[in-house]
Amino acid sequence: MYTMGLDAAFLGLYLPARLLALVGLVLMFYQFVLASRVGLLQRWFKRASLLKTHRSLGKAAYLLVLIHGVAMLAFDLVATGEIYLFTEKTLGLIGLILLTFGVLAAWFFKPLKLSLKQWRTIHLVTYVVFPMVIVHALALGTTVNSVPLVRALFIAMLLGYVLLLLHRLYLVVTRRRAA
Secondary structure (H helix, E strand, O other): OHHHHHHHHHHHHHHHHHHHHHHHHHHHHHHHHHHOOOOOOHHHOOOHHHHHHHHHHHHHHHHHHHHHHHHHHHHHHHOOOOOOHHHHHHHHHHHHHHHOOOOHHHHOOOOOOOOHHHHHHHHHHHHHHHHHHHHHHHOOOHHHOHHHHHHHHHHHHHHHHHHHHHHHHHHHHHHHHHH
């Protein structure tokens, strides 16, 4: 039986955190699309415009998933008095930590005096984050697992992400061969 405090935590932490995660992941996917160097997008939009939007979406997505993580941990504390860590939740936390490194490198590139090579190396870490958090969502996500259309969207985003990643790898390989 819920208590008044648990009802408030459910409405004030748990439900908003679910929405933030869903929107944050969709924004992360769009962020990858914008940076993927897909020919069609580059014909329609200037590269600088795509990267500016990529950065804006990245900031918004990061803040949404950060608040999601904090709110879900806070809900655990309110509901049970402790935080239970199990594989799926730990996967989400590791993803959030790795994403934080990538975001800090992007936001503080100049003050940290990172070389372009250092920034790229840190930024490459974020490429493992998206599949990690999709697996996290598919394993734990209440909405993802209770609404078939949302689950299909997440699977489609994962497949789209893999195709974008293969496209990027193809571009890298063909550029190296041409050089």
